[in-house]
Amino acid sequence: MPLSGLQIYKLLPKTNCKDCGLPTCLAFAMKLAAKQMELAACPHVGAEAKAQLADASEPPVRLITLKPSAKIAGGRELKSGNETVLFRHEKTFINKPGMFLRVHDNEPIASIQARVAAVEAYSVRYVGMDLTLDGFAVQAEAPLDATRFASVVSAVRAASKRPMILIAPDAAVMSAGLKAIEGDNALIHGATAANYEAMAALAKQYHSALVACADTLDGLADLTNKIKAKGVDDLVLDPTSRQLGASLTRQTQIRRLALKKDFRPLGYPIIAFPGDAAPDQEALQAAQAIAKYAGFIVLERFAPEMVYPLLVLRENIYTDPQKPIQVLPGLYEINNPKPTDPVLVTTNFSITYFSVANEVEGAGLPAWLLIVDAEGMSVLTGWAAGKFDAERIAKAVKDSGVANKVTRHRLVVPGHVAVLSGELEEALSNWEIRVGPREAVDLPAFMKQVL
């Protein structure tokens, strides 16, 4: 639980020596509480005060970082945890849950390699961002075979630059797998009451994070305490429920305990396994995991038609609710427009901009795209809020200097704001105002037929 300024003040030397650059210890304490300065700025704090302050500054949900070995050029890192709220409107959700594809060590190696390669190559564009999965999980299947597990782990590592989760119930098998990717900071699944000592030893030896698995919260808390006592701090929780109702309950309880009660034994990210669900429920389970507090999500199936909507949902839930994603206002050139090509006008809300730009670009049609500063709002929202009106559009036309770039002064406005055309004709008297279709999908046809 973060300490208040006064609580911090009590731990400082109270000499007001000013070495930290502030006039008083109290002022410094306030800056620390507001996270505007670091404790290191005061050269005089004692060891005990340092320890207490460090403990209090631990995030309620521990930050876990996974990454492939430094030997792997261009290896991708994944951060999970560090969350501070139960509801995204309270502030924002911070680290998107890592999404992993699981393979099984009893599958033919060629089919594993093919799937890994497909995921590795997969990247889908959504409002200008390239979205991808984050890594792979390899699961040891019965009858357990350490050599086979290790060879599959190596094969996946050879084909991927992303973090890995190793899943095996047995420490000897796990050890073989970890050895195969020595240097990785991986995630080990997992420790139970029965095997935690051996698994904790492996986690330490291989600098990896460890999943604690137990089907009650008491059991989980007990297990994380025991593992921590063995010197492993990077933990992840598997409450083992694979049913939607039970996982929602458990994950909510864990998040609440961590945030509201500062309950350290459960202050870790959670791992969810929607891939264990029936094939047609996997997407729904993953959707719940995204919205309701998972830090790692293990999928069984790789199908773009499922992965794309899940990646979009994850972006949506994890956007900062205070500021809509925006693009810079101004004049954009699409497909090398000539002075005779039309000028299309829209807002600087990313979703709006990209739905228009993608259509025009995809159709190979040249155009000038004028982005009005509508404070990041969509066409109709901006219009209703007075941020996308004739005045702002006229101003954008003037500021952009587009009049000097085109010889035919044609301005196409979105169909949804057809009502603006009268005012625009007045404000931009030497422009021909054209009302476009309502939806961007219909723009290419409109441009070909009507313009």
Next chain:
Amino acid sequence: MPQVEIPKDSWSGSVTTVTLGATAADGGTRSHTITVGGHKALPFMHFEQKMAHRPLIALEIKDHRPDDWSPLLLDLWGDAANDPASWAKAAESAGADALVLWLSQNGTDGKPTTPQAAVASTKAVLQASGLPLLVFAPGQAELDNALLVPISEATTGERLVLGICEDKNYRTIAATAMANGHLISTRTPMDVNLAKQLNILVRDMGIPPDRILMDPTTGGLGYGIEYGYSVMERLRLAALQGDGNTQSPMIVTPGAEAWKTKEAKVGHDVPATWGEWLERAINWETLTAMALVESGADIIVLRHPESMRRLRAAIDELMSVPA
């Protein structure tokens, strides 16, 4: 072993219980009624309070074949989509809990839908199916009033839900609903305060809380769902904290929003990374709906029966946790 003390929220407020439809015993013709709302805790937190009523899934049908719908939906419904009665039957046998008859702005002749036609469609649906019915007008304040008032009068006592009641036309719709024993669905654009204000306005007219549903408006996945999601979470929290103007059960239309998106609507000339069309479209609809179920939706209006089947299986699981 340590005993973890599970934090339980205790709330002073609750969501109003609302019953849709009336059977013969209550002056209607529905084969059964459905009750939503009544919650005393956040969705599916059965360990605090057993959830009173599960979210219900309604399928959307139209008064005539909607040419702007995705071909995936039109192919699926086939000839049933040609007239509202056979569409209603098809939707009922597909397993819908309730039906939403969403009237078109224009008839097949391209002219605005007439009150006579709207009444006829509504009656045809009531005759074809015993499910509780919601009737939504096209969303043009004046036309909506012209259509909903005669529908309301022609179906007295059915406990239909009349929508969409907005700030521009709430007076007419609330008045006719009260006079004829119906319910209303209010809609405001994704804003907690606007939702509260409209609730105050309709209640000032004297319509009892157990006849009000509220639609906080949602955006489709990838097109603004996060705003709707958070507004719903905030409304539900306010309801539980005791704010009487946020306690109506929430109705949302993820079907209409999801099927508006290019991802669901279009199958050709889209990036290969979008995957197979039908499954993508179903996922677009179910994921939009699932997020809203988690944030407190009580009535979910969908368009595709397969989405309904999957979402219902998910709700079954969410409901089946022992308290």
